[in-house]
Amino acid sequence: MSSTTSAATSIELKWELPQRGHVGMLSLIAAELAIFTIFVVAYLFYIGKSLTGPFPKDVLELPIFATICLLSSSATIHFAVKALQNGKVRAFGTWWFATMALGFIFLVETGREWHHLIYEKGLTISTNLFGTTYYSLVGLHAFHVTVGLICLGITMILTLLGKVKQSHSDRVDVFSLYWHFVDVVWIVVFTVVYVIGR
Amino acid sequence: MASESIALATVQEVPRPIGSVLHDWVVTVDHKKLGILYILYALVFLVIGGIEATIMRIQLIVPHNNFVSPQVFNRMFTMHGTTMIFFVAMPILFGFGNYLIPLMIGARDMAFPRLNAWSFWLTAFGGLLLYFSFVGANGLYGAGNAPDVGWFAYAPLTSNAFSVGHSTDFWTLGLLVSGFGSIGTAINILTTIVCMRCPGITLGKMPLLVWLNLVMAAMVLLAISPLTAAQMMLSLDRFLGAHFFDTQAGGSAVMWMHFFWIFGHPEVYVLVIPAFAFASEIIPVFSRKPIFGYPVMVAATIAIGFVGFSVWAHHMFTVGMNPYANSFFTITTMVIGVPTGIKIFNWIGTMWGGKIRFATPMLFCIAFLFQFLIAGLTGIMLAASPFDWQLGNSYFVVAHFHYVIVGAILFTLFGAFYYWFPKMSGRMYNESLGKLHFWLFLIGFHLTFDSMHIPGLLGMPRRIYTYEPGRGWDFWNLICTIGVFFQILGTAVFVGNLLWSLFKGKAAGNDPWDAWTLEWSTSSPPVEYNFAQIPVVRSRRPLWDIKHPEDPDWKYE
Numbered sequence: 001m002s003s004t005t006s007a008a009t010s011i012e013l014k015w016e017l018p019q020r021g022h023v024g025m026l027s028l029i030a031a032e033l034a035i036f037t038i039f040v041v042a043y044l045f046y047i048g049k050s051l052t053g054p055f056p057k058d059v060l061e062l063p064i065f066a067t068i069c070l071l072s073s074s075a076t077i078h079f080a081v082k083a084l085q086n087g088k089v090r091a092f093g094t095w096w097f098a099t100m101a102l103g104f105i106f107l108v109e110t111g112r113e114w115h116h117l118i119y120e121k122g123l124t125i126s127t128n129l130f131g132t133t134y135y136s137l138v139g140l141h142a143f144h145v146t147v148g149l150i151c152l153g154i155t156m157i158l159t160l161l162g163k164v165k166q167s168h169s170d171r172v173d174v175f176s177l178y179w180h181f182v183d184v185v186w187i188v189v190f191t192v193v194y195v196i197g198r
Numbered sequence: 199m200a201s202e203s204i205a206l207a208t209v210q211e212v213p214r215p216i217g218s219v220l221h222d223w224v225v226t227v228d229h230k231k232l233g234i235l236y237i238l239y240a241l242v243f244l245v246i247g248g249i250e251a252t253i254m255r256i257q258l259i260v261p262h263n264n265f266v267s268p269q270v271f272n273r274m275f276t277m278h279g280t281t282m283i284f285f286v287a288m289p290i291l292f293g294f295g296n297y298l299i300p301l302m303i304g305a306r307d308m309a310f311p312r313l314n315a316w317s318f319w320l321t322a323f324g325g326l327l328l329y330f331s332f333v334g335a336n337g338l339y340g341a342g343n344a345p346d347v348g349w350f351a352y353a354p355l356t357s358n359a360f361s362v363g364h365s366t367d368f369w370t371l372g373l374l375v376s377g378f379g380s381i382g383t384a385i386n387i388l389t390t391i392v393c394m395r396c397p398g399i400t401l402g403k404m405p406l407l408v409w410l411n412l413v414m415a416a417m418v419l420l421a422i423s424p425l426t427a428a429q430m431m432l433s434l435d436r437f438l439g440a441h442f443f444d445t446q447a448g449g450s451a452v453m454w455m456h457f458f459w460i461f462g463h464p465e466v467y468v469l470v471i472p473a474f475a476f477a478s479e480i481i482p483v484f485s486r487k488p489i490f491g492y493p494v495m496v497a498a499t500i501a502i503g504f505v506g507f508s509v510w511a512h513h514m515f516t517v518g519m520n521p522y523a524n525s526f527f528t529i530t531t532m533v534i535g536v537p538t539g540i541k542i543f544n545w546i547g548t549m550w551g552g553k554i555r556f557a558t559p560m561l562f563c564i565a566f567l568f569q570f571l572i573a574g575l576t577g578i579m580l581a582a583s584p585f586d587w588q589l590g591n592s593y594f595v596v597a598h599f600h601y602v603i604v605g606a607i608l609f610t611l612f613g614a615f616y617y618w619f620p621k622m623s624g625r626m627y628n629e630s631l632g633k634l635h636f637w638l639f640l641i642g643f644h645l646t647f648d649s650m651h652i653p654g655l656l657g658m659p660r661r662i663y664t665y666e667p668g669r670g671w672d673f674w675n676l677i678c679t680i681g682v683f684f685q686i687l688g689t690a691v692f693v694g695n696l697l698w699s700l701f702k703g704k705a706a707g708n709d710p711w712d713a714w715t716l717e718w719s720t721s722s723p724p725v726e727y728n729f730a731q732i733p734v735v736r737s738r739r740p741l742w743d744i745k746h747p748e749d750p751d752w753k754y755e
Contacts (some may be wrong), residue, residue, distance in 0.1 A: 017393045020394070029385070031385070037424075129441050
């Protein structure tokens with residue numbers, strides 16, 4: 001063994017593998033993508049197959065404001081991660097809070113839309129196939145936004161308590177992957193539900 | 199490196215009270231303990247699923263038998279299928295993966311030890327939830343007991359109208375929960391292999407078991423998730439009145455079939471690829487040759503991983519798809535036979551000219567080669583959609599997939615048990631009992647599943663609780679059931695052998711097989727931190743390099 005040790009150290013020195021946080025999160029995203037794919041396929045397949053109304057073209061309005069909020073939160077979280085990587089914890093906190101706020105506005109807008117659909121248009125998950133696929137797909141996405149907001153909130157509290165340091169930038173970077181993923185999924189959901197399906 | 203870890207391992211543990219030991223096992227995040235927990239948990243369910251199969255075979259031993267009622271028979275085949283796939287095969291393969299992968303890549307644990315524990319307990323509670331249905335599924339309606347909708351639970355049988363009570367809900371939730379566990383484990387295995395390899399183990403130097411588990415983990419991520427999504431939809435249908443699979447409201451029952459089999463067929467490869475992995479480790483060691491065609495084996499596995507996702511609708515030929523879909527899925531199903539065939543040639547190439555030792559693990563792997571070949575051939579037959587129209591949903595199909603799952607997966611699993619038992623327990627098993635197990639099980643397997651093909655060809659449909667005499671099915675069903683008792687006997691010998699060897703077997707030493715992968719450089723059983731010093735690897739057979747410094751592998755790779 002000792003004969004190979006000296007030769008082996010050169011292998012050891014340049015041995016570098018990807019960070020497990022990133023690989024783990026990307027794997028989770030792959031699995032989530034498969035789940036969303038099934039719901040999107042179901043949505044696309046059932047477009048126009050509802051036997052009774054209300055139909056999408058009668059009740060859906062483009063959620064432009066919510067979309068702008070959610071998509072711009074991808075930018076703010078990116079700035080937050082960059083700030084923490086450069087050791088600017090205060091700037092990180094500000095950007096992080098902005099991300100939270102934008103995500104929260106998106107969720108409130110979704111809630112308002114659902115309230116409108118349920119109480120004014122009479123569309124529930126059991127009304128027709130449109131209701132079934134709409135609430136499950138948008139709801140699945142909103143659930144992911146909610147989980148993201150909880151994670152954002154916990155990190156925010158830790159930041160306010162002064163526990164977040166520059167050394168944690170890898171971890172918030174891993175979370176930002178999830179948040180970007182949620183945003184990208186929204187682009188797909190938006191296209192499918194509000195553009196193709198309407 | 200090897201000698202140091204051996205020296206550290208000889209430290210003896212002081213006996214501790216049983217409560218403290220149990221507490222250790224419950225709160226453990228050690229990949230080896232979790233691996234063993236997975237395996238033990240799966241063995242318990244193997245016995246339960248086996249009892250369910252036995253009940254079915256006793257019912258079918260003669261025509262017009264009244265051993266169980268039709269209702270109980272329905273529950274038995276549903277629970278047998280669900281148990282064997284989700285609570286035996288998956289956890290037992292995850293268990294071996296958990297145990298072996300970090301050891302084989304020179305890591306001290308998995309990438310996410312706590313996620314590992316979380317995944318195991320989710321899987322465990324999923325199984326408990328499913329079996330709780332036997333006592334808890336009556337629901338408000340007093341109907342139902344265990345799930346009885348078949349393991350693929352086609353719509354609209356699962357709708358509230360036809361599946362009253364909560365038995366189907368227990369099935370759905372049990373699989374949903376264990377599905378999250380499987381996804382967690384897959385993330386963990388994938389990340390471990392990508393990020394935790396010790397210096398020198400490049401992708402081209404990973405042991406084949408690690409490579410195959412990497413492909414398996416990637417497939418789990420993409421295959422279990424559709425099932426999870428479909429189970430969510432089914433729950434929405436049943437609890438909130440959604441209409442995904444409700445044909446009355448315009449929903450599609452065929453949609454469920456697609457979603458289920460997009461999971462269901464890749465799942466077969468998720469199960470069989472780790473079986474290939476065991477064969478790819480055991481056959482070289484017992485042939486005293488390195489694996490033949492390592493890069494081709496890797497490429498074939500990845501090809502199976504890709505093509506495996508485009509064959510699912512061959513389960514649906516009898517549903518009535520259009521000719522283009524039938525042709526497409528016939529062709530892809532036949533194409534996937536190519537990389538699988540390449541693997542068989544590679545294993546034979548490994549044995550060719552080797553100095554073969556016919557120890558128990560090798561016997562199981564040789565039987566696997568023959569049986570998997572036959573399973574593949576009946577698979578090619580069923581891939582032809584016109585042939586499938588005749589035999590879809592018959593006992594021929596049942597015989598075919600049991601040839602894969604028992605003849606290939608269970609046989610290599612038994613081989614893996616005997617091969618790694620000395621590492622996990624530190625003791626050798628009894629070789630004569632091992633051989634007795636092999637022959638009993640081989641005879642039982644062939645009596646049961648060879649004879650199952652014939653009534654299928656004669657038109658016996660699956661899932662019938664009894665049949666008329668005089669159709670030429672009687673004799674074959676009798677033989678089929680007789681085979682079951684040989685299998686039970688073999689399994690009893692297996693369990694007895696392992697239990698006896700655990701306490702009375704002779705000490706195994708670190709490397710009883712003169713093998714070549716890193717797990718054999720640790721003590722048996724390995725210490726909690728696996729390696730006192732992280733090893734450095736220069737070839738696919740690091741232990742060969744250590745044992746033969748005058749002729750190391752890395753000079754040729």
